[in-house]
Amino acid sequence: MPELPEVEVTRLGFASAIAGARIVSVRLGKPLRWPMGCDAANLVGQRVHAVRRRGKYLLLDLDRGLLLLHLGMSGSLTFAASAGEPGKHDHFDLHTSAGVLRLNDPRRFGAVVFAPSQDSPIAHKLLGKLGVEPLGESFDLAAFTAAMRLRNAPVKQVLLAGEVVVGVGNIYASEALFQAGIRPTTRAARLSRPRLARLHHAVRDVLTRAVAKGGSTLRDFSNTQGESGYFQLEAMVYGRAAQPCKVCATPVRSIRQGQRATFFCPRCQKA
DNA sequence: AAAAGCCCCTGGATGC
DNA sequence: TGCATCCAGGGGCTTT
Incomplete structure (x- = not known):
């Protein structure tokens, strides 16, 4: 589903609201494309400092590391003060002090992956070969x-x-x-x-x-x-x-x- | 190294 | 109504 414009619209929709919030708990639904790569407990207590975008990935900067989100073909995110009971296709909830970020993804081609740092092997594998940002200065x-x-x-x-x-x-x-x-x-x-x-x-x-x-x-x-x-x-x-x-x-x-x-x-x- | 195929998965639309 | 087939905003991995 989502190409750069949809991912960017998604980012703009919650980036400022979640900035500075602290992660309270994490709920995982059915498996997505890859395992998250860390225990949910590892995320709890960390603050979300900013939400960036690289290609079709969303990058949540945490105190220690970053969370990479990809919407695949059918994913979408919602951000709300509170979340009701998860639906059949709600496979990831990030409960924070500012609200709940929820991933709905029927086909489960999407991903939520924790990377300990920008230079970690997993971040490098997923982001390393990406071309230039078409809306950025480097697109000359x-x-x-x-x-x-x-x-x-x-x-x-x-x-x-x-x-x-x-x-x-x-x-x-x-x-x-x-x-x-x-x-x-x-x-x-x-x-x-x-x-x-x-x-x-x-x-x-x-x-x-x-x-x-x-x-x-x-x-x-x-x-x-x-x-x-x-x-x-x-x-x-x-x-x-x-x-x-x-x-x-x-x-x-x-x-x-x-x-x-x-x-x-x-x-x-x-x- | 680049190009081309193959999958992952669920659901909606269409056709018999 | 039921069932089979095809198609869908992606992209990593394997094979040519």
Whole structure:
């Protein structure tokens, strides 16, 4: 479910409220993608200093170490003064002095992992190969161009892989490529400099606009207050197979790349 | 080293 | 109503 905009909307929804709070107790439901990596008792008593985001991971800075949260495909977080009885898919509760952070994740592709430090092996394994932040200063055109030119794979899959730039998932990859007028199947290394410049801008622009709209709610995403996002209403191609392109009315085409659906306009994205 | 496939899991939509 | 099949905002791991 959640790509960078949804994760960022989630972060903004509870970061300031939880900052400074002390962990009171932890409840674990069914297993997530990995074991947490420490006893729940180890977390109790620690303060949450800040909530950062790296790619699609949320990082809770604690007194000693950090908690890495990932929403997988179907995860969402809520933060409330108090939490009722956990539902069937509520698999993690972090009870703090400021409220309860609860992870709901039906498919359980998400994760909650404790890392003793930023440089610990587990943190390095999960965060070490991530590309640059598209909304940050380090996302500069020259580096983006150089990195893309080393990749021979279809540009859509290079964006999805997250090793050049993080946070672009299945919705926003199709949307950014549409905005840039680039066919998703084109090999990244074969894109001209002007076209890479358009893509560089489109990635940042699409993600920024999506954050402003509260992200996309396709089936089950909601922010920490349980509210939907609205960016999906502005999708130009994602999920619009066979419907007319909003620019030229040509039917939007759907293909599969690496077992994921890709959407594009064959006329607006000729190559 | 990069690219391509394979899974993990549950639930909703669709088709017979 | 029941059952089978396909599909879904991700990404680590294994194999080419």
